[in-house]
Amino acid sequence: MNQNKGMHNGYYYSLTRNMLLVIILVAIMPMIVVSSIILYEFDVSYHEKVHAHLEELVLKHKHNIDGFLKQKLGDIRLLGKTFSYEELKNESFLRNRLELLQEIYGPVFVDLGVINARGLQMAYAGPFKLGKALYSNARWFQMAMKSDYFKSDVFLGLRGLPHFIIAVRESWNGEPWILRATVDFVAFNNLVENIRLGETGFAFILNRKGEFQTKPLFDLIPTKEPYTDFLKDSKKFQDGVRIIEREDDSGNKVIYVAALLKHGDWLLVYQQRASDAFSDLKRTLRTTIAIVLFASLCIMVIAFILSKRMVNRVALADQEKEMISEQVIETGKLASVGELAAGIAHEINNPVAIMMEEAGWIEDLLEEEDFKERENLSEFKRALEQIRTQGRRCKEITHKLLSFARKTDSRIQDVQINDLVEELIALSAQRAKFANVDININLQRDLRMIKVSQAELQQVMLNLINNALDEMEKSGGTLKVSSALEGDYIVVEVADNGPGIPEANLARIFDPFFTTKPVGKGTGLGLSICYGIIKKMGGDIEVRSAVDAGATFRVKIPIPEDEEQPGN
């Protein structure tokens, strides 16, 4: 039994688990797959969007800066072409030119200088006292002498401040001379410094040697990768923009966007941490994952509760099914026993009838004169009476067997159970008195009529009452009979306080031919007949008992549903 139960528990456990898995699989998997696909697509397109945005930003600034340099160079070239060496050599004239430029552009041009072919500064206009400085050894001077114009890298020079130079070469009387302008570092730096995005996005310019041409917002080492890579591969993105993502020293992913300036001399670099650039994406991702997780959790909880409930129902249904099949077996057993019993009863009836008639015949004969005087007459009569009595007993047994086979008068009629019980109690009162048994009746009044066979119900009740009296015959006691309405059933209880029924016998008490009475006293059919009758009525009969605590038989009979009025 326990093993069976264990096996059942295992079955229900795996049923619950399978149901749970199926629900979760069907409900959660599509959600996760769809969410993943959407997230992936969103991630890709968002990356593309951010990259495109950064590329555009850098490209725009590349054009700005290139435009700025070109314009400043143009201004100086115009100055060189418009005025002669003689005019510009005049320092006050030169100062006037500088003031004019500063008036137009603001303090972008710091100073102007005119240098002769030997590198000697012939005139100077500006805030520094550079007078007749000699630039013959300066690199910019050497470079400027080689081409029509020249833009230097940022350097400290004689003044010890970061600046860069735009130089234009002209000639006067066959001798080359140079007009030089210094561009203010701060003004130039602003062009780049203004490129700011998010919390970590900033830009700066490097020259080919990897030296800063503007001041970066954050500290970094420009001679490392990926900056050197950009410089190395610069040919590949001559006019365009190059974008890569790399991890920096502290393990953060960083987006680098680079573009070439000044015909490939300078490199404009914009960089931003990926986490910063994609913060919106990350937030969306986090929200989505949180929602998916929450939904999954909800589904799991609901799936768990649902499958638990469902399996409980299944278990209940299984239990009911088991009980019903047990009942079917029980009923089948009783029916087949009943058929057998009916056959036997019929067979026995005839010989018993003959025996009784023969005894009667002897009695008839004993009435004749010849026998009147015989001394053994009374003994004959006693023996015949005994044959009759035993014959009647046989008849009773066969009648009971036949009742068991349900061939008694089973006409259905309206029966008031209280009346029936009271009649039977009255019949048994005499017997109870002799057995020293008190009868305690507690009937609920106004009970509805039930539709049953009166004879059968009588048989059941009489059987129960007789059994109770039998139990208490030796020591006396109290017989309690009660009726009550419980839902759709009328319940009649017959209780005794006799010696009770041992637990081992309780399970078999409704089995045919099971009896604890001495041989010859009981047929063992009474209760199984009761069982059959009550089951046929759609009711139930149960017993509660313990040794020395008496026994209570409880009969439940259904009330007919279509009854309009209570019985009167």
Next chain:
Amino acid sequence: MADRDNHREKTIKVLLVDDEVGFADILAKRLGKRGMAVTPVYTGTEAIQTIRKNDFHVAVLDLKMEDMDGIEVLKIFKKAYPEMAVIMLTGHGSEQAAKEGIQYGAFDYLTKPCELEDLVKKIHQATHQGR
């Protein structure tokens, strides 16, 4: 009318039909002892043959016989001799058949095994009321 009154004074002639030979014989003896002329027969066929030769007042008919159904015998009796009363004997639990028999004109029925006195009483009632 006079003829029927004569019946009461004279011996009541009873045809006893039961395939249980031992039962039929002893019942015949006992009824004979009580002043009736009883002819026991043991099959339905025999009963139909016997009834042609005699003028019985009452037939006691077992409903359960091997060669013929008692109800069939009853039908034949009531058709040929409607004035003869028929008392049926049934086994316990076969009352349904007996009730059917009453519909076909039987006087009454008794459940086997029955008390002899009951049967005697029934026979007298049957002859008194006449059928």
